Amino acid sequence: xxxxxxxxxxxxxxxxxxxxxxxxxxxxxxxxxxxxxxxxxxxxxxxxxxxxxxxxxxxxxxxxxxxxxxxxxxxxxxxxxxxxxxxxxxxxxxxxxxxxxxxxxxxxxxxxxxxxxxxxxxxxxxxxxxxxxxxxxxxxxxxxxxxxxxxxxxxxxxxxxxxxxxxxxxxxxxxxxxxxxxxxxxxxxxxxxxxxxxxxxxxxxxxxxxxxxx
Amino acid sequence: xxxxxxxxxxxxxxxxxxxxxxxxxxxxxxxxxxxxxxxxxxxxxxxxxxxxxxxxxxxxxxxxxxxxxxxxxxxxxxxxxxxxxxxxxxxxxxxxxxxxxxxxxxxxxxxxxxxxxxxxxxxxxxxxxxxxxxxxxxxxxxxxxxxxxxxxxxxxxxxxxxxxxxxxxxxxxxxxxxxxxxxxxxxxxxxxxxxxxxxxxxxxxxxxxxxxxxxxxxxxxxxxxxxxxxxxxxxxxxxxxxxxxxxxxxxxxxxxxxxxxxxxxxxxxxxxxxxxxxxxxxxxxxxxxxxxx
Numbered sequence: 099x100x101x102x103x104x105x106x107x108x109x110x111x112x113x114x115x116x117x118x119x120x121x122x123x124x125x126x127x128x129x130x131x132x133x134x135x136x137x138x139x140x141x142x143x144x145x146x147x148x149x150x151x152x153x154x155x156x157x158x159x160x161x162x163x164x165x166x167x168x169x170x171x172x173x174x175x176x177x178x179x180x181x182x183x184x185x186x187x188x189x190x191x192x193x194x195x196x197x198x199x200x201x202x203x204x205x206x207x208x209x210x211x212x213x214x215x216x217x218x219x220x221x222x223x224x225x226x227x228x229x230x231x232x233x234x235x236x237x238x239x240x241x242x243x244x245x246x247x248x249x250x251x252x253x254x255x256x257x258x259x260x261x262x263x264x265x266x267x268x269x270x271x272x273x274x275x276x277x278x279x280x281x282x283x284x285x286x287x288x289x290x291x292x293x294x295x296x297x298x299x300x301x302x303x304x305x306x307x308x309x310x311x312x
Numbered sequence: 313x314x315x316x317x318x319x320x321x322x323x324x325x326x327x328x329x330x331x332x333x334x335x336x337x338x339x340x341x342x343x344x345x346x347x348x349x350x351x352x353x354x355x356x357x358x359x360x361x362x363x364x365x366x367x368x369x370x371x372x373x374x375x376x377x378x379x380x381x382x383x384x385x386x387x388x389x390x391x392x393x394x395x396x397x398x399x400x401x402x403x404x405x406x407x408x409x410x411x412x413x414x415x416x417x418x419x420x421x422x423x424x425x426x427x428x429x430x431x432x433x434x435x436x437x438x439x440x441x442x443x444x445x446x447x448x449x450x451x452x453x454x455x456x457x458x459x460x461x462x463x464x465x466x467x468x469x470x471x472x473x474x475x476x477x478x479x480x481x482x483x484x485x486x487x488x489x490x491x492x493x494x495x496x497x498x499x500x501x502x503x504x505x506x507x508x509x510x511x512x513x514x515x516x517x518x519x520x521x522x523x524x525x526x527x528x529x530x531x532x533x534x535x536x537x538x539x540x541x542x543x544x545x546x547x548x549x550x551x552x553x554x555x556x557x558x559x560x561x562x563x564x565x566x567x568x569x570x571x572x573x574x575x576x577x578x579x580x581x582x583x584x585x586x587x588x589x590x591x592x593x594x595x596x597x598x599x600x601x602x603x604x605x
Contacts, residue, residue: 120354120357121351122351123346124346126349145448146448147448151451155474155477202482202485209514210510212514216517223541223542284549287576288533288549288550290550290575290579291550292531293368294553294568294571295421295422297369301369306428307425307457308456
């Protein structure tokens, strides 16, 4: 019974929501809006559970004195401060906004900026021309990089007697033809995979997400 | 749930019901409100969905009746056992990252299905399985799912709820937290399965730097190159959705993959036909597909 009820609900909602997609009738639109509301209502309840588990995780870390347990106090400190300023007056509170703009945003930007270094290290590994595929990748990447940089076209037009703006034209050809066609191949496969997976879930054939078994 | 003989009847009923209601409601409606029950502009999409669904369901029932299903070898999924075995031998945890998707994303559900199979194996080998979540609903579903997997394997004592925990909903804070875990705990295996955005390479490169065997899988085509570069194995697009069937080897799940192949064959035939006719100056196939929205 514990697994039958979710399966029945999944079947009903799956079929109804699929049909709703093909119907512009006000009842259908209303039903879609209603289900979205339910989803929005479930979210905050789940967030409470999320916050409880977060606190629990860090309390355990402090109790067990695991490595770097002291940082867990920072989590509590940050949480209490943000809740203390944000909860009574909402997100427009000056202190709350200041903390968000000057602490959270710069920290997230710092993490994002690490991406540049990770791209460099990953590219170095990917572009080592050890195999034919890696060599092709290296050549394509060089053309795209030179084509993307304005100096590529400028240098080509100055130094080469053949054609104008060849680097940017070659870059665009690579992006529009081999790149786009392979991406579309992946997208078609993904779309069919999504439909197939959805059918398996709607008809209760795929039950692994319920923990497997019957 | 539905017998094979009932499928065409079910499809026919849906179509007839939809069409009749469409006519009935359209006559009674005021002019300014669209009261059609069926969006006639989406008829071809609807027909395609029905046909493709029928192909999949038919293949599933064919597989259930004992039909032989061939499935090609997927290196990334073959490596799952290797990754779990490595973690067990090294006595280090497995880190399973579900990405930033919500429980409404099919890729996240596909990832959960793989996690379920991984959890069954970690239950057997008593290997710690750590799952940091960024969505509280995903957290609760995953906890229940992993718990059920451990129960099914007869190892409820090995299940630790503390190993599946909520981190944050913020994208880069999540990436920072998971990176920190990787550096501190040095997992022997990292699974990156689901929906990923800009944090994909940050996670994959950190996993690479700690020497973990990494198996990634995503339907985000813009993130796949990063995973291919930084991870040992990558499930590309549809392979992510095939993973559950591949790992469990359940005939009914494998059958759905065959149905998927029928869909791919029809699309491929359509592309070849369209290109050929376009080359000889006949454009109706191209025009038809351009009008389907």
